[in-house]
Amino acid sequence: MDSSITAPAPSRTDTATLRRLYVLRFAFAAVWAVLVFATARTLSPLSATLLVLYPLFDVACAVVDLRSAKADQGPVRGLYANAALSTLTAAGLVAAAASGIPAVLRVWGAWAVVAGAVQLVVGALRRRRGLAGQWPMILSGTISTFAGASFVAQAAEANASLGSLAGYAFLGGVFFLISALRLGRPGRTDRVPSHT
Numbered sequence: 001m002d003s004s005i006t007a008p009a010p011s012r013t014d015t016a017t018l019r020r021l022y023v024l025r026f027a028f029a030a031v032w033a034v035l036v037f038a039t040a041r042t043l044s045p046l047s048a049t050l051l052v053l054y055p056l057f058d059v060a061c062a063v064v065d066l067r068s069a070k071a072d073q074g075p076v077r078g079l080y081a082n083a084a085l086s087t088l089t090a091a092g093l094v095a096a097a098a099s100g101i102p103a104v105l106r107v108w109g110a111w112a113v114v115a116g117a118v119q120l121v122v123g124a125l126r127r128r129r130g131l132a133g134q135w136p137m138i139l140s141g142t143i144s145t146f147a148g149a150s151f152v153a154q155a156a157e158a159n160a161s162l163g164s165l166a167g168y169a170f171l172g173g174v175f176f177l178i179s180a181l182r183l184g185r186p187g188r189t190d191r192v193p194s195h196t
Contacts, residue, residue: 018180019180022177023177024061036165037166051162059087102155105160108151115141119141123135124138
């Protein structure tokens with residue numbers, strides 16, 4: 001699904017752009033997580049806005065990443081899929097916010113499962129083709145898949161809360177920070193194809 005397996009290494013400019021993008025994604029996820037955690041018990045207009053804003057930010061980042069990937073003949077299919085999935089999720093969250101926290105958890109859980117499964121498959125396929133350094137992607141995809149399933153399960157609980165989404169987003173931000181640090185090393189050209 002991600003064509004970066006055979007793509008040339010990003011240029012220095014592209015690598016610097018990705019590094020800045022990943023640091024921005026970490027900062028956004030950290031601030032977002034704090035705000036969502038502070039409003040986790042109720043679904044207010046603020047928390048509903050934050051919920052929809054997260055996948056929209058993911059789409060915006062995918063567009064920036066897509067531009068740099070196209071300019072460098074890098075991975076584009078995975079980025080298109082990620083942008084489409086995040087756009088659908090934002091629309092789903094708009095509808096779910098009117099129904100309450102359980103509906104939000106189900107939509108977010110479905111997003112996490114699908115995105116995580118894609119990331120897991122892409123990471124495993126790259127590893128089979130002899131590309132090293134895929135463990136962070138495989139780990140991130142595994143965590144996302146299991147977290148998504150847990151969100152769906154939490155939706156059935158009487159005291160369902162948005163707090164677990166904050167932790168999930170922060171952890172995803174940490175993975176982007178790790179990717180940014182790895183890109184800062186000489187010879188590293190990793191590109192994260194999906195959200196976490």
